Amino acid sequence: MRLDASRVPTNFVPNLPAARFIFLTVLLIFCALAGLGSGGVLIPLPDLLTGKATYLQEIVFLEIRSPRVFLAGFVGASLALAGTVLQGLFRNPLADPGLIGVSSGAAVGAIAMIVLGASLSIPAWLQPYTMPLAAITGAIGVTLLLYSFANYFGRFSIVTILLVGIAMNAIAAVIIGLLQYISDDAQLRTLVFWLMGSFGRAQWATSLPAVFVMVVASIYLIGQIRNLDYLQLGEAEAYFLGVDVPRAKRNMILWSAAAVGAGVALTGIIGFVGLVVPHLARLLLGSSHQVTLVGSALIGATLMILADLVARTVMIPEEIPVSLVTNAIGAPFFLWLIARASRV
Amino acid sequence: MSLEMRNISYQIRGKKLVSEVNITVSSGELVGLVGPNGAGKSTALKLMSGELKPSFGDVSLEGTSLGSISPAELSLSRSVMAQSTNVVFDFSVEEIIKMGWVQGRLVSPELLPGAMNQVINECGVNLLLNRTFNSLSGGEQQRVQFARNLLQLWRPDSKRCMPRYLLLDEPTASLDLAHELLLLNLLKSAAQLNIGVLIVMHDLNLAARFLDKVVLMSQSRIVDIGPPAMVLTANQLSEVYRTKVIVEQNKKLDRLVIHT
Numbered sequence: 001m002r003l004d005a006s007r008v009p010t011n012f013v014p015n016l017p018a019a020r021f022i023f024l025t026v027l028l029i030f031c032a033l034a035g036l037g038s039g040g041v042l043i044p045l046p047d048l049l050t051g052k053a054t055y056l057q058e059i060v061f062l063e064i065r066s067p068r069v070f071l072a073g074f075v076g077a078s079l080a081l082a083g084t085v086l087q088g089l090f091r092n093p094l095a096d097p098g099l100i101g102v103s104s105g106a107a108v109g110a111i112a113m114i115v116l117g118a119s120l121s122i123p124a125w126l127q128p129y130t131m132p133l134a135a136i137t138g139a140i141g142v143t144l145l146l147y148s149f150a151n152y153f154g155r156f157s158i159v160t161i162l163l164v165g166i167a168m169n170a171i172a173a174v175i176i177g178l179l180q181y182i183s184d185d186a187q188l189r190t191l192v193f194w195l196m197g198s199f200g201r202a203q204w205a206t207s208l209p210a211v212f213v214m215v216v217a218s219i220y221l222i223g224q225i226r227n228l229d230y231l232q233l234g235e236a237e238a239y240f241l242g243v244d245v246p247r248a249k250r251n252m253i254l255w256s257a258a259a260v261g262a263g264v265a266l267t268g269i270i271g272f273v274g275l276v277v278p279h280l281a282r283l284l285l286g287s288s289h290q291v292t293l294v295g296s297a298l299i300g301a302t303l304m305i306l307a308d309l310v311a312r313t314v315m316i317p318e319e320i321p322v323s324l325v326t327n328a329i330g331a332p333f334f335l336w337l338i339a340r341a342s343r344v
Numbered sequence: 345m346s347l348e349m350r351n352i353s354y355q356i357r358g359k360k361l362v363s364e365v366n367i368t369v370s371s372g373e374l375v376g377l378v379g380p381n382g383a384g385k386s387t388a389l390k391l392m393s394g395e396l397k398p399s400f401g402d403v404s405l406e407g408t409s410l411g412s413i414s415p416a417e418l419s420l421s422r423s424v425m426a427q428s429t430n431v432v433f434d435f436s437v438e439e440i441i442k443m444g445w446v447q448g449r450l451v452s453p454e455l456l457p458g459a460m461n462q463v464i465n466e467c468g469v470n471l472l473l474n475r476t477f478n479s480l481s482g483g484e485q486q487r488v489q490f491a492r493n494l495l496q497l498w499r500p501d502s503k504r505c506m507p508r509y510l511l512l513d514e515p516t517a518s519l520d521l522a523h524e525l526l527l528l529n530l531l532k533s534a535a536q537l538n539i540g541v542l543i544v545m546h547d548l549n550l551a552a553r554f555l556d557k558v559v560l561m562s563q564s565r566i567v568d569i570g571p572p573a574m575v576l577t578a579n580q581l582s583e584v585y586r587t588k589v590i591v592e593q594n595k596k597l598d599r600l601v602i603h604t
Contacts, residue, residue: 093432
């Protein structure tokens, strides 16, 4: 039996489906441009370059539209990337950033600030940062708590993490419920909208530091290609292939939390992207993390920019929460995935 | 040049799974663990591989305790084939085998295609290459995993490289008789390339035919250790397996034949 020459692998890095990556990148650029141009104020992008744009159009473009599309892109990419990493790490197609307590931790922090913030005397210059800082603190706090509990109870086994995650989410729900109960009407409205997610609050001053954290975390996570691939064979096999498994698990969970926490802190909770995009990436590109990590980041960014565009244009001048859009797209897609899987 | 477990005991919740076990696997040696179910063979193999940490005693590679060798370093000198592997997402057979290539630091990546080609041919998995791992039968999956293990220990010059060890837990459990024979012959050639092999197996006839050294285990302890003809005796086997075992020297085949 001779091996047919075309089957002989030529390199460790397989021939990436380069054409699909180029297509995804072009699609992302196209959607970003569409997102920058459309909205309550229509901005023909060529006019900005030729100087034909009005002052209003320029201001809207620079101070409102750009930070918003920019943030949406990075939050989408981070959520999708963290989802792919966690699904790979847990070897479970249902894993989602919400599972490790990041989102509920961020929600506790942000809502505590909405309800209790007024009673603290915070200097004016710090005001725009208080919500994000509180949310990040909550996200990191809950993740660390989850991490140390899981470590203590079950030597950091995947099942323990899932179970402790459920308990943590329940405790967070109790705290949030309590805060909702003591909040006044205006606070209640603010926190409900926060929980539904929106890019409406995006400004350069808060977006840039958050994006910096997301980029650093994403670079770390994308560097985990081999470890994640090896982990697909099981934790023991990954160890036999040279992975320091406890360390890899710990770092991947904490960096995923950082990537998600930084975004959630500014935008509120946005569902389904972290769960569904990794599946979409696998469907389009294959299962190896050599393609799914970067692929899901590209798809996540594209989808989030589109979802935000829909959220702010579907009933101009009103704006609906972006989570309504992502859930409306994500849930049916998820059902389709289940149907597809059970057909096999 | 050896992988060695000295005076190892392992207990979990007060129950001893392995008691005071000493096993040495030298370079180029084919060593087998045999014994009834629950004798502690797989646990002994897991202790040898570093997957489990012993409660007492020490496992050492070339005299260095396993605990003080990093996983990455360890992966360059020992490869382990578990009983079965469950892969959740759809990976192709080629991707799975290629995961065995961990020697990037030591060996030029230009040699990978040749090495892949060689292990794929040797293990006869050419025709499975483009299928997904999950669509394979249990036996086919074992052959693919075996190919991955061989790739992990592949070196361009097996005379001049650091010692390598291959540990396998019932690698022939789902294989048909032809592939079982193929695998054991491949292990024999691996041993000729100076690889030390430790294998858990149930087929005593194949053990008698292929192994250099047999470790007979029962009730978490080693009963006897030595060349097959010395260890696999009718009395000893009958006692360990609690059933009448007959051992004969077959003149025509010139080997031991063991049956019940």
